[in-house]
Amino acid sequence: MVSQDIRAAAALLKQARSVIVFTGAGISTPSGIPDFRSPHSGLWTNADPMEVASIYGFRQNPAAFYNWIYPLAKVTLAAKPNAAHYAVAELEKFGNFGAVITQNIDMLHSRAGSTTVYELHGHLREATCIHCFAVYPAEPIITRYLEDRRVPYCPGCGSVLKPNVILFGEQLPIQQLLGAQDAARKADVMLIVGSSLEVAPASDIPLLTRRHGGKLIIVNLEPTPLDSLAELVIHADAAEILPQIVSSLETRV
Secondary structure: OHHHHHHHHHHHHHHOOOEEEEEOHHHOHHHOOOOOOOOOOOOOOOOOHHHHOEHHHHHHOHHHHHHHHHHHHHHHHHOOOOHHHHHHHHHHHHOOEEEEEEOOOOOHHHHHOOOOEEEOOEEEEEEEEOOOOOEEEHHHHHHHHHHHOOOOEOOOOOOEEEEEEOOEOOOOOHHHHHHHHHHHHHOOEEEEEOOOOOOOOHHHHHHHHHHOOOEEEEEOOOOOOOHHHOOEEEOOOHHHHHHHHHHHHHOOO
């Protein structure tokens, strides 16, 4: 049954004029990065999101945010793209590929070679001062925090530095959002990988493709709210399935 689904996915991708990929935490869990909702391993299991990951909470108590993000930052800096990330990057060579839209902050799509990536929830590439808005490369700041566990402050004005990740209560980055929405409207096939599709407004983007006549392919371990709207649903590990889809696609070129 899975092999039949793989061939069906490859056929849909091959026939499409414009393909985009929408990814969530599930594409990066094989790289060792935990997701936010799974029991025991999810990042919300023992934390109140409004206290540790909202912009209000950050301004009130930045140390709580940094303590919470410590294990995530540690594994993210050490993580490497897995087979699913490389498979997504490989799709670009087929000529009908538009973009990657991701909810992830880990930058693994870019590291795998994807060239057009809309990072809806930000990234750990940079950090910004919450007072003077000076921008700094994040890696040395985070590396230093992982070593000394001291909240980082702006060298210029002395205010707290915040990684360029989107916290609860913040707007999504407008250029990233507009680019993602435009790509979604133009796509006639969206491949959704490793997303629960439960976090709005990012989770609304696949509906743009659907409303404009496009088809959805969902690859996710668990059911999603949009399964009933998808042309094809594969409940499986993305790192196993995506390379097989690309391999099947190559045999059809």
